[in-house]
Amino acid sequence: MSRIHTTDIEVGYGDKTIVKQLSLSIPDHKITTIIGPNGCGKSTLLKAMTRILSPSAGAVHLDGADIAKCNTKEIARKMAILPQTPEGAGGLTVGELVSYGRFPYQSGFGRLSKHDHEVIDWALDVTGTLAYKDRSVDALSGGQRQRVWIAMALAQETDLIFLDEPTTYLDLAHQLEVLELLETLNREQGRTIVMVLHDLNQAARFADHIVAMKDGEVLATGSAEEVICPLVLRQVFHIDAIIGRDPRTEKPMCLTYHLIKDESKEAPPAQQTAATLLANAR
Known part of the structure; x- marks a missing residue:
């Protein structure tokens, strides 16, 4: 199949x-x-x-x-896709970037639900980036940034x-x-x-x-x-x-x-x- x-x-x-x-x-x-x-x-x-x-x-x-x-x-x-060189995270915190993975499930004003927040925290946790949630993506190392992008893809569920x-x-x-x-x-x-x-x-x-x-x-x-x-x-x-x-x-x-x-x-x-x-x- x-x-x-x-x-x-x-x-x-x-x-x-x-x-x-x-x-x-x-x-x-x-x-x-x-x-x-x-x-x-x-x-x-x-x-x-x-x-x-x-x-x-x-x-x-x-x-x-x-x-x-x-x-x-x-x-x-x-389907979720993590490109080879993801871009467009300038000025965002880690939590904000990963929250974009919930976009396909949002409607109206696009407010995040309790489930959305739970999925975001899960994605951050399993990628080892939960401690960076409130930090700017720009302040991360290349490896840290890569794991955050993977978290965003996972948050897409x-x-x-x-x-x-x-x-x-x-x-x-x-x-x-x-x-x-x-x-x-x-x-x-x-x-x-x-x-x-x-x-x-x-x-x-x-x-x-x-x-x-x-x-x-x-x-x-x-x-x-x-x-x-x-x-x-x-x-x-x-x-x-x-x-x-x-x-x-x-x-x-x-x-x-x-x-x-x-x-x-x-x-x-x-x-x-x-x-x-x-x-x-x-």
Whole structure:
């Protein structure tokens, strides 16, 4: 089952097409991670799936409806998006910024209800930012600010949460806190999480489903075992990787790698699943 999927979408900026005739289904109640080299279209795909960008062709469907034709508040009650570089918090306190996550549920004069305040405090608490509630967002460090933006997305109380590189600016401990929080939301509340990550080992550790992109196309999809493997990583990143096992999680783990300089030794062409790639390699 998939509440959200794309059908042959093309997305770009001006005359340049970034995402090319891409069809993709996001598994419900799972954590999906999108990986790929810089400029391959990961963020562009995320923006198209959340209606920040409009496809020039194809469509994105949510619960069977084309999101381009849906009411804005209706979409905002179903999905939350944390962009790669969120902006627009100048002059706001942390509490005020996180309260914006309650906008889809407000009407009339937009006063916050008791439930709204409870959700805001919960979002601040689980992201470790409750102590900053009355502080200016401008006064926070990059890592603190990132967690506040995540709190705002959580305050939206949606079943679908999209995050573009949510661990940016965070040290290792706070990266783990954020990813474990998202994992808890998925496991305990059944929320569907879709995020772009650069760290392959984090992707393997936390994702149920991985999408590997290259040059605006989906090269491979599947479990961590299917995607975080030498053949797929060779094709996607031009690296020769040695894959082991995380001793704690038993998930695949990239132990070391080096660049491939001989382009003639690339893996098979794109638009194949990881399982097909592996089968062809045997």
